[in-house]
């Protein structure tokens with residue numbers, strides 16, 4: 001049940017979509033924002049019916065939209081399930097989570113798409129939006145019934161975890177999906193170039209004696225797909241873009257008006273292949289952590305809007321898949337709960353304007369999958385995050401709500417915390433120590 005009356009008193013409200021950045025009161029009644037403005041709640045704060053949350057230097061921003069998370073249900077619930085995944089999302093400030101199809105069985109049917117949506121609705125919390133498979137069983141051969149999947153709630157299609165390598169299949173996928181106005185989301189990896197690869201191909205992989213995943217394996221797929229998307233006049237989205245070459249190709253494609261978009265993950269913005277030097281399997285991820293010039297390129301591309309959105313690629317794995325030799329470990333790391341605090345570091349260092357960070361977590365991803373964006377304005381459903389930009393906390397297994405703890409940031413102290421999240425007009429997360 002939505003709270004009858006909630007007052008955020010004297011918060012810094014920031015919503016780049018509305019050019020809003022001001023200290024205001026925000027009033028939420030029956031799950032909707034009803035007042036927003038300087039001192040707008042003056043006569044409400046003494047009301048017995050109101051719950052008043054003092055701003056105390058904190059920010060109120062639109063709730064986040066994640067384009068890319070693996071919640072592992074059905075099939076791998078020992079790593080994560082929809083309930084634990086949504087709890088992690090809420091703790092990270094997300095009101096919407098798009099979930100990938102590489103479940104077991106693969107989400108390539110209406111029945112599984114519907115099951116995911118129904119399961120999430122029965123739990124409550126953030127909204128779940130399936131991204132169904134492009135091809136049956138993610139085998140890269142036969143297309144799925146995209147209209148059925150879209151009608152059941154899928155907001156895009158992707159074989160993420162695998163690349164659609166056949167140009168013919170990708171062409172047909174783009175043409176077919178364009179009938180339903182959903183994006184085709186590519187995991188750009190030419191598997192013939194990455195066979196047996198454990199990490200990025202470069203000086204560090206040579207030093208460690210690990211087989212490398214060359215950048216060009218991403219670049220050739222993005223370049224080919226841009227041409228196919230142009231020919232099909234379809235919407236093409238690059239998942240977890242990680243190389244300077246892919247950023248360059250995307251920039252050029254956009255300048256020619258092709259309907260391409262991309263996302264980048266927090267880990268590709270923050271870490272390089274040097275993180276693998278200690279053979280920490282938490283740093284094994286696909287695409288791999290790249291070199292400093294790639295990190296600089298994806299940061300610049302995010303800052304200038306070439307890369308539209310930030311997506312977590314939250315990929316939970318249990319100790320079974322991670323406490324083993326590097327070559328045996330599964331790729332992936334969790335990211336829902338650390339995304340915003342970690343990326344605030346890029347704002348502080350001057351690498352990313354705050355307004356661009358918020359846009360890349362809210363309006364931009366919502367636009368890509370056709371969802372109404374959370375926004376701070378009167379009449380809007382309350383989907384918002386209360387952030388303490390100064391509060392420090394340490395990433396520990398106890399604090400993480402995800403069932404899996406595979407993050408290279410364990411033990412790290414971060415500055416910035418999500419104190420409260422609202423989704424669909426309800427409070428779905430509140431920090432334990434009281435807000």
Ligand code: DOR
Nearest residue numbers: 070161285286315331332
């Ligand atoms: O590191 C990754 N993990 N990359 C992917 O594309 C898939 C994901 C997973 O499902 O674990």
